[in-house]
Amino acid sequence: MTISRPLTTALLGGALLALSTLTPAQASEDLARKKACLACHQVSKAVVGPSFADIAKKYKGDKKAVDRLAGKVRKGGGGVWNMPMGPMPAQGQVNEAEAKQLVTWILATN
Numbered sequence: 001m002t003i004s005r006p007l008t009t010a011l012l013g014g015a016l017l018a019l020s021t022l023t024p025a026q027a028s029e030d031l032a033r034k035k036a037c038l039a040c041h042q043v044s045k046a047v048v049g050p051s052f053a054d055i056a057k058k059y060k061g062d063k064k065a066v067d068r069l070a071g072k073v074r075k076g077g078g079g080v081w082n083m084p085m086g087p088m089p090a091q092g093q094v095n096e097a098e099a100k101q102l103v104t105w106i107l108a109t110n
Helices: 005-020 024-034 052-058 065-075 096-107
Strands: none
Touching: 024 096, 052 096, 065 096
16 A cells, blocks of 8 residues: 555644644653653652642742752752652653753743
8 A cells, every 4th residue: 555645744744733732831741751750749749759839939040950950850869858758769761851851841830
């Protein structure tokens, strides 16, 4: 079976249009889900780790927060929240660009 060129173009165009309708917030929430952030964090409720809203409140106005927190996502860290489960473990499955995207989204949480 051969698909005609106009049909292929239309199908690809439709797929690209569908992908482009994701807002940055939706894309980042999808990334948080994909990278398992939501296993320990929720948007508005502390679970194993602090809520994204609490993180956003704590770092509001901190110009260095994205870089600092992206580093904590990738390398782990503690001593800030005193959560019963201990410090956040390193998330090696998250690359630097993804960590910055996630942190930017988290800091925009209201």
